[in-house]
Amino acid sequence: MSELLNPERPMRADARRNRLLILQAACELFASDRPEVQMDDVARRAGVGVGTVYRHFPDKQALMGELVRERFGFFNETLADALADEGADPFEALAGALRTTAASMADDAATRFAFTSGGEGVFAHAAEEMDAFTGLSSTLVARAKAAGELMPEFEAEDIPMVMCGVCAAIDKRHPGWDWRHHLELVLRGMRAGP
Amino acid sequence: MSELLNPERPMRADARRNRLLILQAACELFASDRPEVQMDDVARRAGVGVGTVYRHFPDKQALMGELVRERFGFFNETLADALADEGADPFEALAGALRTTAASMADDAATRFAFTSGGEGVFAHAAEEMDAFTGLSSTLVARAKAAGELMPEFEAEDIPMVMCGVCAAIDKRHPGWDWRHHLELVLRGMRAGP
DNA sequence: ACCTGAACACCGTTCAAGT
DNA sequence: ACCTGAACACCGTTCAAGT
Numbered sequence A, B: 001m002s003e004l005l006n007p008e009r010p011m012r013a014d015a016r017r018n019r020l021l022i023l024q025a026a027c028e029l030f031a032s033d034r035p036e037v038q039m040d041d042v043a044r045r046a047g048v049g050v051g052t053v054y055r056h057f058p059d060k061q062a063l064m065g066e067l068v069r070e071r072f073g074f075f076n077e078t079l080a081d082a083l084a085d086e087g088a089d090p091f092e093a094l095a096g097a098l099r100t101t102a103a104s105m106a107d108d109a110a111t112r113f114a115f116t117s118g119g120e121g122v123f124a125h126a127a128e129e130m131d132a133f134t135g136l137s138s139t140l141v142a143r144a145k146a147a148g149e150l151m152p153e154f155e156a157e158d159i160p161m162v163m164c165g166v167c168a169a170i171d172k173r174h175p176g177w178d179w180r181h182h183l184e185l186v187l188r189g190m191r192a193g194p
Numbered sequence C, D: 001a002c003c004t005g006a007a008c009a010c011c012g013t014t015c016a017a018g019t
Helices: A013-031 A039-046 A050-056 A060-084 A090-106 A109-117 A120-124 A127-146 A158-169 A179-190 B013-031 B039-046 B050-056 B060-084 B090-106 B109-117 B120-124 B127-146 B158-169 B179-190
Strands: none
Touching (some): A039 A060, A060 A109, A060 A120, A060 A127, A127 A158, A158 A179, A179 B179, B013 B060
């Protein structure tokens, strides 16, 4: 265990700057078509020593986890926006939010890399944001059900599962795969029907 | 590059036996809840030297790839069975085959590990079986479409994509996730409707 | 208070020596 | 013809020395 930064007190200006440089370097490297990104690479591109990377992020998983955490932050904003629009059709509000979250993943190769090639620790790092996500999607699901537009067997807890499935379809190794098509299929399955 | 076995000539009896022991050891170790399986571990459990593992499989990806290859062999048997049953309802034939293949993945933690944590090379190893899979599923899809039971926008090439999504739901890290539920949702979406 | 980078540990892979 | 396992290379992580 290295000399991790104390998250309580405010960072010194150079530390705050380094943290940003590291995150930015990680994004660029994870997004660029891999030949396996190393911590040394991240440090070099950020213009800092490896030790500094470890001072900000206890290990590689935490570095990846930060990308996941930030993206869940965006997911939550998206769901909150959908909730705020009281007049909208409840099913379309949910569907639209899911389309937006999926599209944001499709645009973010770095976080996709973190999602798939990081393990348990990556998600542990984003636990708080993931809880918020569950809360927000429960409300959206409840509204759509109340409107009779969502099939009753569908639960809010199914959302991370199906979205994870849709994410699996965003895979540069399979250029034929169409995640939008996959998502529409799932939405079709979710819709209440005879 | 080590002294890879010549795949043309038949193996010596001890080599054939070792190959089986290595595969079996790999299965057991990949299936057991990870602390990262190493090639040395596989060799030790199989009772051979590491060099022997590399003699049979050029690298770790190839070892994982062999598990994937074998499972696709099973998938293809399943699809062939569904095709052979001419009297069956075409949509249910397809749906049943997908349920069987998914269930076999749910029972096989080792191959799931290979699917998710292996990279490009793992699938390259199984290319031939995957082509056969595409061919078989095209026929099943064509029949279900001809019967008017499958929505016209669904293509045979979508099957690996959606099954990959279902596989993502079979994840011990998320005990709440229900892959059967996910698959039924997708099947519901696939079905022809108004 | 934070940074640096050489050193360490771990694990995939090879290869010289064996039967 | 096939096997063995010590040795090598690579990469995640640490820590003693710096500012």
